[in-house]
Amino acid sequence: MPGYSDPGFDTLALHAGAAPDAATGARAVPIHLTTSFVFESSEHAASLFNMERSGHVYSRISNPTNAVLEERVAALEGGAGSIATASGQAALHLAIATIAAAGSHIVASSALYGGSHNLLHYTLARFGIATTFVRPGDVDGWRDAIRPETKLFFGETLGNPGLDVLDIPTLAALAHEHDLPLLVDSTFTTPWLMRPFDHGADLLYHSATKFLSGHGTVIGGVLVDSGRFDWAAATGRTGRFKELTEAYDGFHGMVFSDESTVGAFLLRARREGLRDFGASMSPHTAWLILQGIETLPLRMARHVENTRKVVAFLAGHERVARVGYPELDSHPDHALAKRLLPRGCGSVFSFDLQGSREQGRAFIESLKIFSHLANVGDCRSLVIHPASTTHFRMDDAALARSGIGPGTIRLSIGLEDADDLIDDLKRALKAAAKA
Amino acid sequence: MRLAVGGREASVYTGGKALDTTLPAIVFVHGAMHDHSVWTLLARWFAHHGHAVLAVDLPGHSGSEGPALASVEALADWLLALLDAAGVAQAALVGHSMGSLIALEVAAQSPERVSRLVMIATAYPMAVSKALFDAAERDPHVAIDSVNAFSHSTLAGKPSHPGPGSWLHGGNRALMRRMQAGAEGNLFLDDFRVCDRYRGGLEAAARVACPATLILGESDQMTSPKQTADLAAALRADVKRLPSGHAVMTEAPELVLAALRQALSPTAIA
Numbered sequence: 205m206p207g208y209s210d211p212g213f214d215t216l217a218l219h220a221g222a223a224p225d226a227a228t229g230a231r232a233v234p235i236h237l238t239t240s241f242v243f244e245s246s247e248h249a250a251s252l253f254n255m256e257r258s259g260h261v262y263s264r265i266s267n268p269t270n271a272v273l274e275e276r277v278a279a280l281e282g283g284a285g286s287i288a289t290a291s292g293q294a295a296l297h298l299a300i301a302t303i304a305a306a307g308s309h310i311v312a313s314s315a316l317y318g319g320s321h322n323l324l325h326y327t328l329a330r331f332g333i334a335t336t337f338v339r340p341g342d343v344d345g346w347r348d349a350i351r352p353e354t355k356l357f358f359g360e361t362l363g364n365p366g367l368d369v370l371d372i373p374t375l376a377a378l379a380h381e382h383d384l385p386l387l388v389d390s391t392f393t394t395p396w397l398m399r400p401f402d403h404g405a406d407l408l409y410h411s412a413t414k415f416l417s418g419h420g421t422v423i424g425g426v427l428v429d430s431g432r433f434d435w436a437a438a439t440g441r442t443g444r445f446k447e448l449t450e451a452y453d454g455f456h457g458m459v460f461s462d463e464s465t466v467g468a469f470l471l472r473a474r475r476e477g478l479r480d481f482g483a484s485m486s487p488h489t490a491w492l493i494l495q496g497i498e499t500l501p502l503r504m505a506r507h508v509e510n511t512r513k514v515v516a517f518l519a520g521h522e523r524v525a526r527v528g529y530p531e532l533d534s535h536p537d538h539a540l541a542k543r544l545l546p547r548g549c550g551s552v553f554s555f556d557l558q559g560s561r562e563q564g565r566a567f568i569e570s571l572k573i574f575s576h577l578a579n580v581g582d583c584r585s586l587v588i589h590p591a592s593t594t595h596f597r598m599d600d601a602a603l604a605r606s607g608i609g610p611g612t613i614r615l616s617i618g619l620e621d622a623d624d625l626i627d628d629l630k631r632a633l634k635a636a637a638k639a
Numbered sequence: 640m641r642l643a644v645g646g647r648e649a650s651v652y653t654g655g656k657a658l659d660t661t662l663p664a665i666v667f668v669h670g671a672m673h674d675h676s677v678w679t680l681l682a683r684w685f686a687h688h689g690h691a692v693l694a695v696d697l698p699g700h701s702g703s704e705g706p707a708l709a710s711v712e713a714l715a716d717w718l719l720a721l722l723d724a725a726g727v728a729q730a731a732l733v734g735h736s737m738g739s740l741i742a743l744e745v746a747a748q749s750p751e752r753v754s755r756l757v758m759i760a761t762a763y764p765m766a767v768s769k770a771l772f773d774a775a776e777r778d779p780h781v782a783i784d785s786v787n788a789f790s791h792s793t794l795a796g797k798p799s800h801p802g803p804g805s806w807l808h809g810g811n812r813a814l815m816r817r818m819q820a821g822a823e824g825n826l827f828l829d830d831f832r833v834c835d836r837y838r839g840g841l842e843a844a845a846r847v848a849c850p851a852t853l854i855l856g857e858s859d860q861m862t863s864p865k866q867t868a869d870l871a872a873a874l875r876a877d878v879k880r881l882p883s884g885h886a887v888m889t890e891a892p893e894l895v896l897a898a899l900r901q902a903l904s905p906t907a908i909a
Contacts, residue, residue, distance in 0.1 A: 209788050210808055216794070220806070223795035254655075256684035258798040258892050266803040274804035275795070284813045285805040431813030434821075462652055464801050465676040465701055466813040471801065 213280060213396065214501045221275030222494075235491045236268045254456060255463070255475075265478050269487040273494050277410070277426045280395040280497070282402060284431025285470045287478065288424065288490055292391060292411025293319055294483035295425030299387055299407055301481065302473040303447055304355045306332025311349040311356070313340040313370065315363025315607075318594065320389065324358075340368045341537070346375060350382050355444060357384055361400060362392040362545075365554050365590070365614065366528050366607045369537035369544060376404025383438035391415070391581070392550045396504040403544065406433040407469070414581025415550075418496040418503050422489040427473065431466030448472055454480075503583065506619050508548030513622040514615070514629065518555050523633045525611070526556040551618075552580045557611035557636055564589045564611050566639030570632035573624055574615070585618035585625055640693075641702075642724040649721055650702025652678070652694040654686025663754070664727045665903065667694040668718065670736030670760070671830035672783070672815040674701035677735065679801050680892050681899060693725060697738075699822050699829070707822060707829040711737075711837040715744035722752065731755035731903050735888065736862060737834045740765060746851075747843035756851040756874070757902050759895070760885045762862035763840035763870040767831045775827040782827055783815045792858035792884030800889035807889050844873035851876040852902035854895060856883035877902070 211219070222233050241260045243249035251257045260266050270288045278286040289295040300310065312324055314337040324335040338345040340363050357379040359370040370388060379386045385406035390398070394415045400408050410416055412424040435448040439461075448468045451457040455475050460468040478484050496503075512531070519527045527534075530541035530549040541549050557564055567589070568576050574587040578594065588594065591603055591610045600610055617625065640651045640658055651658075652675040665685050667678040675682070675694035686692040698717060699707030708714045718741060722730060731754050734742030739758035746753040775782035791808055799805040819826050844851075851874040855864040862885060871878050879898045883891040 209784055211794070219794050221795055223793065223797075251684060251687070254683065254687060255801065256680060256687055257896065258680060258800055258802050260798065260803060268797075268803070271797075271799065271803035272795075275799065275806045278804075278806035278809050279794070282809060283806060284810040287804055431810055432816070434817065437821075456655065458655065463655075463676070463679050465674055466810055466817060467676075467801060467805060470804065474802065474804070 216276070216279045217500050218498050220279035221272040233269060233272050233491060233494055236263075236487050239263050255458070263487065264482055264484045265474060267487045267490070270485055270490040273490040273497075274426065276494065276497060277416070278428055281390075281408065281428045282399050282430070283428040284466050286426050286428040287470060287473055288412075288426050288485040290425065290483040290485055291423045292389070292409060292413060292425040293323065295409035295411075295427040296320055296323060296389070298473050298477045298481065298483065299409060299427050300328065300333065300356065302469060302477055303445055304333050305447075307353055308333050309351050309354045310335045310358055311346055311354055312337055313359030313363055313368070314338060315340050315366060315368045316360060317364045317389070340370050343371070343374055343378065346378055350384070354382075354384060357386045358388070360389040360392065361398055362530070362550055362552075365612070367530050367535070367537070367549060367553055369530055369540040369549075371540055372400055372403040372405050372544065376406070380404070383442045383444060385433045392552055393545065394500060394504055396501055397508075397547050397550060398545055401430040401432070406430050412493045413579070415504065415507070416497055416500065417493045418500065418581065418583055419492070420579060420582035420584065422492045424485050424489045424493055429467070429470045433469070435468050436461040452476070503619060507551035507617060510619065510622045510625065511548070511551040511553070511617040514617055514625055515553065517626045517629065521633060523558050523637055524555055525558045527553070528555065529553045552614070552616045554612050554614045556609050557613060557633075559611050559636060559639075561591050561610045563636040563639045564613060565592050567613060567632045567636035568592075570635035571628055572631070573620060573628040580616035582616060583619045585620055586616040588614050590614060642721060644717060644721045644724050647698065647704040649698070649704070649724075650696040651675070651721070651725070652682060652696075654682035654692035654694065656686045656692075658691050658693065658725065660691055660726045662689060662691040664691040664693065664730035666718070666722070666727075666730045666732050666742075667692070668732065668734035668738030668741050669695070669697065669700070670734075670738045671834060672786070672818045672827060673735070674814070674818065676701075676814065677888055681888065681896060684896060685903075691727065693721075693727065693730070695721060699826060700818055701821065705823045707824075707826055709829065709833065711740045711744050711833055712839070714741045714833065715748055718745050719749055719752070728752065729754050731757070733757040733759065733899065734761075735759045736761065736885065737765070737830060740834065740837050740840065743840065743843050743847070746849060747846040750846065750848035753847075753849050755849055755903055756847055757854060757899060758851070758870075758876075759854045760856055760859055760862050760887050761853060761870070762866035764866070765834040765837060765862060767835040771831065772828065775825065775831065779819050779825060779827045780816065783812060783819065786861070787812045787815065789860045790885040791890065792856065792860075793890060796886075796890040798892070800892050807886060811886060811889070841869060841873050844870055847874055852898070853878045854887060854898045854902070855880050856885055856887045856890070857881065858883065859885045859887075861885035
């Protein structure tokens with residue numbers, strides 16, 4: 205029908221969650237660098253603590269600047285709300301800790317960022333939460349891994365390091381068939397390239413350190429809830445999510461699913477997770493990430509445009525054995541990428557140099573524009589050679605099992621002139637050949 | 640709290656405290672495609688300030704068994720039966736949108752059981768456009784998106800509901816989709832037909848004996864404040880206008896609390 209709809213993405217990126225400041229008229233979002241907020245009265249204080257009124261008490265739990273960021277990211281993702289956290293890792297931990305406990309189980313993609321793999325495989329295992337890792341495209345493997353104590357499916361929209369495209373519609377349907385939510389790490393794609401909730405995911409998070417911020421200046425995360433997963437109905441059938449459907453002694457006997465039909469998860473995550481684990485975001489960080497988000501649509505378009513030019517150059521170079529980018533026909537998930545990521549597959553990818561570890565090192569050291577460091581999603585172009593840095597303790601066989609060769613190079617393409625990036629790569633490829 | 644009403648199970652949120660029927664009672668009645676959770680903050684505040692609170696899920700919505708009922712009059716009968724089941728002899732009724740018509744009809748049918756009437760984001764008649772019905776026939780999600788956009792007047796409702804960090808447009812859309820998915824038929828059509836077909840509003844208003852208050856959103860595009868003059872006159876109502884759209888409780892939770900505290904205070908007089 206003709207009629208209103210929510211504003212478009214670019215408008216939401218600038219306006220969602222923010223209005224001119226009522227007290228001062230400030231048009232930009234003010235940075236509320238304050239630990240706490242004055243109560244109007246003892247009665248007001250009590251009602252805020254008891255969730256009878258909405259408002260801010262203490263910046264570990266909520267803050268007006270952070271709230272703008274939280275509402276804006278939720279708006280861009282099509283979610284019901286979100287929580288800003290100290291890092292992407294904190295967002296992942298908060299998601300899991302809100303619904304899992306000792307004895308719980310997670311089914312996760314095997315193609316994960318190393319930090320996420322560490323958390324699941326080593327650290328959470330120490331706290332009694334087990335994880336079964338499954339190749340992202342092995343749907344039968346995901347199904348077979350489900351146990352009565354499973355709480356969550358988890359994967360990355362674009363998996364690490366090979367950019368496996370997560371088949372969100374298929375995995376979400378499988379998860380829902382078993383009364384499980386699907387959580388995705390959406391860092392590499394951002395809502396500009398893909399909105400996972402539109403494809404069936406229930407929860408997502410970002411390392412906002414990367415493209416959302418976009419300038420390589422701050423560490424932060426955002427955990428977003430679609431509001432779609434029916435925790436009460438799932439618990440009624442399976443008994444799985446009593447953390448959200450039974451009285452919680454740690455918050456006045458609150459039953460979170462009674463308090464908010466679509467916001468139960470975020471209520472517990474904030475009222476317990478931020479309160480007790482305390483991995484909250486600084487308002488200054490929230491403000492810097494908001495600055496980044498204001499230009500996210502412009503930056504992502506340029507990231508993808510530059511990446512396509514660099515990919516085309518590398519794919520045609522004689523010293524390059526392989527380029528792993530899902531827009532190429534040669535990528536195993538090419539068809540899935542065309543369906544789920546029509547705007548592009550981001551700007552982080554890897555390629556294999558022909559040659560030894562030594563030649564990989566020579567390539568990196570010859571680059572002048574690309575910065576050699578352990579990050580992605582910066583406006584500046586970045587590079588890393590896993591075999592001599594992040595994975596240097598592994599022999600070649602172990603590297604191969606991780607999908608990494610001695611000549612594998614990971615690039616994060618920035619916003620420079622594409623011709624300059626290509627010239628830089630040409631120089632380094634020549635230097636590597638002589639090493 | 641769960642009650643048997645007319646042979647079907649009904650769900651009632653009591654504001655985080657067990658219902659104590661010796662206290663003055665307040666019944667909150669949600670609107671189309673909503674449930675009790677639109678009242679969470681208000682329900683908790685009044686429950687912790689000396690009231691017995693019943694925020695109901697109407698039949699076919701969230702925790703209350705369906706099917707959804709087809710008219711304001713049938714829903715009023717159901718609400719009276721729910722008060723019987725809960726052991727509540729008299730209550731203040733607070734309704735939003737479709738729920739405000741149900742509250743009005745109860746106050747007219749059984750004046751002795753209603754101590755106060757508060758109609759939030761209301762209008763009479765509450766006509767619904769053919770275009771919206773047509774959209775709901777074809778694709779309820781499209782109709783939900785349209786209603787969702789019309790229901791909000793701002794991209795920055797502060798301090799948000801139920802708390803900071805909640806994106807009101809997204810939360811409301813998720814709630815409406817949840818209601819639609821959980822219903823036996825096309826709940827969107829059912830609920831909006833209830834609003835559209837109600838014809839007894841002014842006659843009902845003339846029979847209301849208790850003090851009445853209208854709380855209206857100045858920027859309401861669903862139920863325009865302009866469509867309330869006859870209703871307000873018939874009810875001899877106190878009219879409060881708040882800077883909000885149709886989603887008054889979520890866009891302006893603090894102002895609604897202040898308005899309700901005044902409307903429900905023992906000294907409020909028609």
